[in-house]
Every structure is written in C-alpha cells, then in structure tokens.
Amino acid sequence: MxxxxxxxxxxxxxxxxxxxxxxxxxxxxxxxxxxxxxxxxxxxxxxxxxxxxxxxxxxxLIDLHVHVIAVELNLARQVHMPNVLITLRSVPILRGMLRRGFTTVRDAGGAGHAFKQAVESGLAQGPRLFVSGRALSQTGGHGDMRARSDFLATECPCCVRVGALARVADGVDAVRKAAREELQMGADQIKIMASGGVASPTDPVGAFGYCEDEIRAIVEEARARDTYVLAHAYTAAAIARAVRCGVRTIEHGNLVDAPTAALMAQAGAYVVPTLVTYDALANEGERYGLPKESVAKVADVREAGLRSLEIYKAAGVKMGFGSDLLGESQRLQSDEFRLRAEVLSPAEAIASATVVGAEVLGMSDRLGRxxxxxxxxxxxxxxxxxxxxxxxxxxxxxxxxxxxxxxxxxxxxxx
Known part of the structure; x- marks a missing residue:
C-alpha cells in the first residue's frame, strides 16, 4: 500500500x-x-x-545475521537443489521477516545483489537487504560443505549453486580475488569464516579459519571499497586474531573470554550473538535434517551463549541483534529477544536491534530511531x-x- x-x-x-x-x-x-x-x-x-x-x-527492527537462502537445515544438501527452487523458497522467508517487524536485515552469506533488486523493485516483499554475497572459507572450513571421502571433489567456480552460502578460496592471492569478485557482484560487505562451526561437516568448532595474512588481505580489499569484514568466530583465540587483523564485526562469539572482549572494546569491534539458532538446532535440528555430526557440535556453543552476553556487556562491547536461523526454524527469529532478556534488559535488547544495528550498517542517521x-x-x-x-x-x-x-x-x- x-x-x-x-x-x-x-x-x-x-x-x-x-x-x-x-x-x-x-x-x-x-x-x-x-x-x-x-x-x-x-x-x-x-x-x-x-x-x-x-x-x-x-x-x-534490524537483524544483522540472516541467511535468506537457507531453506534447509542441512546446508550441504541444499547446495545441490535446483537454483529456481531455492530462489522461490526464499520468497516467503523474506516476507516472514518483514511481517515480524524486521524492516532491515544483513544477509551473512548466500544472498547476492539480485535479491536486493527483487525486493527494491517490488518483485518480492521483504526487508531492506545488505548482502554479503557468498562467504569466504578455506578448504575444510565452515563454508566447505563437501563430506569426508577418499577423493576431494573440486568445485567449478563458474557453476556456483544458488543454495551455496559460501565459496572456498585458499591463499592470499586467491582470497583477494574472491573478495574482489564478491564486491564486483554487489556485496555490501564481506563475510569470512574465522573458526570452525556447527552446520559444516568436517571442521571442529575450535579450529582456526583463515591464517592472519589471508584475513588481512580480505580486510584490505573491503576497506579499499569503503566497507568492512564480518567474521564467523566462536573461540576467544579465533575472535582475537580476527579483531587484530581488522575485522569489524564478530558473528556468534559464544566462547569469548574477558581479555578478548576487552580487546574488542578497545578496537571498536562489534559482536552479533545468535543465541536462538542453537536452541533451534538442539530442539529440532535432527527432525529437519541437520546431520548427526552437526547436532553433536551444538552443545559446545549453546551453553556458553548467555554467559557471553554478560562478558560482552561488562567489557562495553556493542552487541547487534542476530538470529542465523536455517530452514523451518526461520519462524523463530524474534525468539532471540526472549533469550537475550534472560541477561539484558528489554531496552538493551531493543537497542541491539535498532541503534546498534544502524551503527554497524553505517546508517545511524537513517535507521534505528x-x-x-x-x-x-x-x-x-x-x-x-x-x-x-x-x-x-x-x-x-x-x-x-x-x-x-x-x-x-x-x-x-x-x-
């Protein structure tokens, strides 16, 4: 209307x-x-x-960590789904976010410029999008969805599937090129994998992602285009090395410690906790197709989530709102408020989804108030x-x- x-x-x-x-x-x-x-x-x-x-x-409201194209909990399976099917299944996901009051979202891997065009032209109803294109991952990292085998299949860079949230690139020259390509294709910011994760098949949560030279190269490319890097990172060591290399926002950050939070505050880095996704993965992940090896990794980070909010708050680290939900669990987006309210005041939780989100997006004069x-x-x-x-x-x-x-x-x- x-x-x-x-x-x-x-x-x-x-x-x-x-x-x-x-x-x-x-x-x-x-x-x-x-x-x-x-x-x-x-x-x-x-x-x-x-x-x-x-x-x-x-x-x-502003959600800084969504995956518009995550139509399945089993991300490895959805990579092989038809491109048109993935795209069409993302349309009700976009509409649902807007209906819940999220008028702006930052896609943290998967959605590209075409999704922005679809919303801006009125072809799809959804929130304002800030897209990251495909996230960057090293071989065997959180964005590498290839199962273990005795043969490591190569992926043709010209045959990327719409259902892929990430791309694999190794080495300083390769990650520079990958970052430049994502920016050329319309990414508003660059997402990298700086530690292991839950939904990926072969990387322990505590594993490091890119080496520091690779992270610095990606950060340099983002800054050259007047934007920034967000990094998937769980452990204190992975968070600290990403921040030292110039990463602006840490995604998840469940296993932080007080010295690392202090380092983040000093550097002016933000964190985007995503507590609700661990509840969803633990409660209904297996039912909706999350692989057993991923279900087993949820407990490593779930219990630390609320404690991490206390650590970030004590250190003065600004917290944005994120949900990071997949597949059927996308409907639980607003439950992130319920979980945060166990540690934060309602005003603090609302600020994370308004003024802090606007700061991260560089839109403080336009969004959040x-x-x-x-x-x-x-x-x-x-x-x-x-x-x-x-x-x-x-x-x-x-x-x-x-x-x-x-x-x-x-x-x-x-x-």
Whole structure:
C-alpha cells in the first residue's frame, strides 16, 4: 500500500536511546521519511491519518545475521537443489521477516545483489537487504560443505549453486580475488569464516579459519571499497586474531573470554550473538535434517551463549541483534529477544536491534530511531516492549502495522 504522506496520532513513542515511552506523540511521514515528531498535534493535509492511542510506535527492527537462502537445515544438501527452487523458497522467508517487524536485515552469506533488486523493485516483499554475497572459507572450513571421502571433489567456480552460502578460496592471492569478485557482484560487505562451526561437516568448532595474512588481505580489499569484514568466530583465540587483523564485526562469539572482549572494546569491534539458532538446532535440528555430526557440535556453543552476553556487556562491547536461523526454524527469529532478556534488559535488547544495528550498517542517521530525516521504518505494537519484550515475539501477531520507507507493508485494520 503506497502512501505519500501519513500522520500517526497519539503514539506512545519508543526511542531506543531513552528508557521509557514518550507519550502523546504525533509523527508525520512524507515521501518515505520521518518529516516531523511532536508532542503537540501536527496540522497537515496528510493523505491518511491513523490514531494509535494506547499503542507503541517504534523503529523497524534490524537483524544483522540472516541467511535468506537457507531453506534447509542441512546446508550441504541444499547446495545441490535446483537454483529456481531455492530462489522461490526464499520468497516467503523474506516476507516472514518483514511481517515480524524486521524492516532491515544483513544477509551473512548466500544472498547476492539480485535479491536486493527483487525486493527494491517490488518483485518480492521483504526487508531492506545488505548482502554479503557468498562467504569466504578455506578448504575444510565452515563454508566447505563437501563430506569426508577418499577423493576431494573440486568445485567449478563458474557453476556456483544458488543454495551455496559460501565459496572456498585458499591463499592470499586467491582470497583477494574472491573478495574482489564478491564486491564486483554487489556485496555490501564481506563475510569470512574465522573458526570452525556447527552446520559444516568436517571442521571442529575450535579450529582456526583463515591464517592472519589471508584475513588481512580480505580486510584490505573491503576497506579499499569503503566497507568492512564480518567474521564467523566462536573461540576467544579465533575472535582475537580476527579483531587484530581488522575485522569489524564478530558473528556468534559464544566462547569469548574477558581479555578478548576487552580487546574488542578497545578496537571498536562489534559482536552479533545468535543465541536462538542453537536452541533451534538442539530442539529440532535432527527432525529437519541437520546431520548427526552437526547436532553433536551444538552443545559446545549453546551453553556458553548467555554467559557471553554478560562478558560482552561488562567489557562495553556493542552487541547487534542476530538470529542465523536455517530452514523451518526461520519462524523463530524474534525468539532471540526472549533469550537475550534472560541477561539484558528489554531496552538493551531493543537497542541491539535498532541503534546498534544502524551503527554497524553505517546508517545511524537513517535507521534505528524515529527522528526527522530518518527513513520511515516503523512498527505499531500492541503493548510496551520496554516492559514486556514478549510483544515482539511470534509472527507479528502483536504488530498490527509494519511500514518500510513510508510504505505500509502490513496493516491489520488500523486504518
């Protein structure tokens, strides 16, 4: 539904930088932007007016770690699925994210520029996308989905499958070329594998990923294009070496320790914990096709997740919101709020999915808050998320209105 101007009246406004709602606010949206926010009635000839008295209005949410094309929990199996089938199965995943209130997401491996084009042109309904293209992995690393055998099949670089979240490249020259290729194809940032992982078949969680020279080369290529590198990393040692090499955001980071968190804070690095994916993998991974060797690795990182939040918070490391869900578990995206609320306040959890996410994306002046000049990404919520984070959970049942850049995407009868 296209609206050139909209007046929202009597809102209880949630500003992530404040600890309580601002009551009785009017918000004027024009041409996709927040034009005015006032504690007095705004007089305007807006095309539409919505009275939201008794409801919360807040910025659209930002998820910094999704996989749009992860239509199966068994990532090795989906690599061999038909390209068109993977693409079409990703469409409802995109729509579901937006319905849950996530108006912006960063794809952490798999989705390329074509997915952005599909959303921006209206061909697919979904959140604003920041894509990483295919993540970079060394042979035998977290992005290498080849099973163990007595023959290591080579992969033709000109026959990449849409279902592949990553590509394999080894050596400084090869990773430079791979990073340049992903940037040329439209990647907004570069993702690398800096440690072992759960969903991959042959790498222990504690294994290192790329060597430091390779990481520095990738970081240098990203900086040359005025962007940055995010790194999959679990252990303190893997996190520390990635940060020392210039990586800007650490994904997961469950097995961090206090000295490493202090190093991150000093370097200005961010972390994007993804607690909900371990719950999902442990509870339903095997049922939906996660290989047994991956199920066995979940316990290594799951229990450390909540403790890592305490360590990052104590060190002053800024935490973004991430979910990292696969296949059928994509529906659990908002449960990340529930898990974080066991350690963080609702305000801190919301900040991770708004202002911190905007910082990571370099969009602090456009996303994360509803202030004049910002993009009009907003949610109307039944309830006060600062008191009860559960009103953001589920599939958007308590979010009757979702707007992205001034366009109402979902409206459960408020108008």
């Amino acid at each position: 296209t609206t050139t101007s909209l007046l929202i009246k009597n809102a209880s406004l949630l500003d992530p930088l404040l600890g309580e709602l601002q009551e009785g606010r009017d918000i004027l949206v024009e041409q996709g932007l927040v034009k005015e926010v006032s504690d007095r009635p705004i007089r305007t000839q807006a095309a539409r007016t919505i009275d939201v008295r008794g409801r919360t209005v807040m910025p659209g 509803l202030v004049p000049g910002a993009l009009a990404d907003l949610l109307v919520v039944d309830g006060n998320p600062l008191e009860d984070i559960h009103c953001l959970l589920g599939q958007g049942e308590r979010i009757p209105l979702v707007m992205k850049e001034g366009v109402i995407q979902f409206d459960a009868g408020l108008g």
